[in-house]
Amino acid sequence: AQSVAQPEDQVNVAEGNPLTVKCTYSVSGNPYLFWYVQYPNRGLQFLLKYITGDNLVKGSYGFEAEFNKSQTSFHLKKPSALVSDSALYFCAVRGEYKGYGNKLVFGAGTILRVKS
Amino acid sequence: SQTIHQWPATLVQPVGSPLSLECTVEGTSNPNLYWYRQAAGRGLQLLFYSVGIGQISSEVPQNLSASRPQDRQFILSSKKLLLSDSGFYLCAWSRDTQYFGPGTRLLVL
Numbered sequence: 001a002q003s004v005a006q007p008e009d010q011v012n013v014a015e016g017n018p019l020t021v022k023c024t025y026s027v028s029g030n031p032y033l034f035w036y037v038q039y040p041n042r043g044l045q046f047l048l049k050y051i052t053g054d055n056l057v058k059g060s061y062g063f064e065a066e067f068n069k070s071q072t073s074f075h076l077k078k079p080s081a082l083v084s085d086s087a088l089y090f091c092a093v094r095g096e097y098k099g100y101g102n103k104l105v106f107g108a109g110t111i112l113r114v115k116s
Numbered sequence: 117s118q119t120i121h122q123w124p125a126t127l128v129q130p131v132g133s134p135l136s137l138e139c140t141v142e143g144t145s146n147p148n149l150y151w152y153r154q155a156a157g158r159g160l161q162l163l164f165y166s167v168g169i170g171q172i173s174s175e176v177p178q179n180l181s182a183s184r185p186q187d188r189q190f191i192l193s194s195k196k197l198l199l200s201d202s203g204f205y206l207c208a209w210s211r212d213t214q215y216f217g218p219g220t221r222l223l224v225l
Contacts, residue, residue: 102210
């Protein structure tokens with residue numbers, strides 16, 4: 001069975017400092033991994049994905065994520081946090097075999113708070 | 117480019133009333149379509165998905181139903197709303213990556 005864990009309910013960071021939002025996964029076969037961001041009362045916005053290739057994936061708004069197969073992790077990172085990065089972040093996974101419907105499994109979400 | 121629309125944006129309905137939420141996608145054909153519910157501003161629950169017109173798969177037994185009358189239209193319905201149906205409803209489409217609509221806030225009183 002596929003699963004995603006986001007071990008931190010909330011991450012607090014000062015503006016200008018680097019940030020990391022953690023994600024670990026379990027899936028059969030090679031994983032397809034995704035990060036989304038959600039602002040209050042809005043839909044989820046796609047940030048980045050890992051399918052294959054370079055383990056460091058760059059995405060929107062200066063975010064990047066590092067795929068680590070041995071640790072089954074896909075942590076989201078940004079070198080310098082902005083107050084406007086404060087939001088709810090979701091990690092999601094599916095296996096390489098799409099299956100019927102190409103469904104994703106989402107983590108519970110991590111609230112990121114960036115303080116000025 | 118592709119866009120996804122949901123309406124209404126917000127809805128307040130009495131218990132026992134019917135429901136119809138609509139989702140439409142532009143700029144693509146034969147997408148996979150999904151309905152999610154988000155309660156208490158956190159976790160996402162997949163309710164229904166569809167891989168084609170008239171093809172609906174339900175993920176959880178509940179008071180809701182879904183239909184796909186056209187390729188790029190996905191409708192979420194209920195005959196009688198319950199208090200527990202309150203939440204934030206999100207529609208998404210995909211070919212490989214899922215893209216989400218703006219959501220509908222439903223409050224059942």
